[in-house]
Amino acid sequence: KKVLLLNGPNLNMLGKREPEIYGHETLDDIVAQLQQQAETFNIELTHVQSNAEHQLIDAIHQAHQKIDFIIINPAAFTHTSVALRDALLAVSIPFIEVHLSNVHQRESFRHHSYFSDVAQAVICGLGHQGYFYALDAAHRTIK
Ligand code: DQA
Numbered sequence: 001k002k003v004l005l006l007n008g009p010n011l012n013m014l015g016k017r018e019p020e021i022y023g024h025e026t027l028d029d030i031v032a033q034l035q036q037q038a039e040t041f042n043i044e045l046t047h048v049q050s051n052a053e054h055q056l057i058d059a060i061h062q063a064h065q066k067i068d069f070i071i072i073n074p075a076a077f078t079h080t081s082v083a084l085r086d087a088l089l090a091v092s093i094p095f096i097e098v099h100l101s102n103v104h105q106r107e108s109f110r111h112h113s114y115f116s117d118v119a120q121a122v123i124c125g126l127g128h129q130g131y132f133y134a135l136d137a138a139h140r141t142i143k
Contacts, residue, residue, distance in 0.1 A: 001042070001142045003135065004067045004093075005034065006056055007049040008075030014100075022100050023127045030128045034135055041139040053081060060087040069138040070095035071131065078103070078113045085114040094141065096134040099124035 007027060010017060015026035031047050038045035046067075048059040056077070063070065070093050077084050078099070088095055095115075102125030103110040116122045121137060123130040 001068045001139075002044045002046070002066065003038065003069045003071060003138050003142075004059065004063050005031070005045060005047045005131070006059060006070060006072040006074075007047070008056060008073060008077045009051040011073060011075050012049050012051070025128050030131060034131055037132060037135055041135070041143075043135070043139060045135075053077060053083060056084055057087045060084070060091055060093075063093055064091040067093055068142045069093065071098060071134045071138060072096070072115070073098045073100070073131075074113075074115060078115060079109055081114055085118065088115070089118060094120045096120055096137060097122045097124075098130045098134050100127050100130065101125060 011027055014022055014030070015024055027049060035045055048056070050056050060070070070088065072095055074081060074084055074097070097113065097115045097119040104124070120141070123133055126133065
């Protein structure tokens with residue numbers, strides 16, 4: 001089974017970026033741990049991080065009929081991108097939306113998501129642990 005992990009803009013800065021909000025782990029650390037978890041589940045995990053909306057959209061299109069499940073942290077695109085939402089609906093691959101921070105405790109512009117109503121689930125506020133819970137749930141869904 002195949003899972004695609006997508007991380008949106010500025011998540012390449014994890015570890016350096018507002019660590020009191022996003023934690024001290026780098027994206028490489030998190031992805032390395034997820035790769036280990038995926039191996040124990042016999043899941044092939046592919047990761048794409050991009051600061052460019054069209055690259056995330058292209059990655060979703062390429063997943064069509066190839067990927068069983070998507071885990072996505074759309075980052076700031078969560079609150080802006082109808083195009084990314086439409087891409088996920090176009091491929092109709094089930095997905096979980098992850099946020100490191102609890103967006104509902106933060107500025108009101110972070111309270112709305114273009115993804116949550118079409119996601120299988122939303123995990124937010126658990127830091128990088130949220131990705132591990134998402135992969136566990138993906139595994140249970142697709143196995
Ligand atoms: C985020 C929350 C977003 O509001 C923000 O723009 C991010 C990261 C999170 O993981 O907490 O870049 O998606």
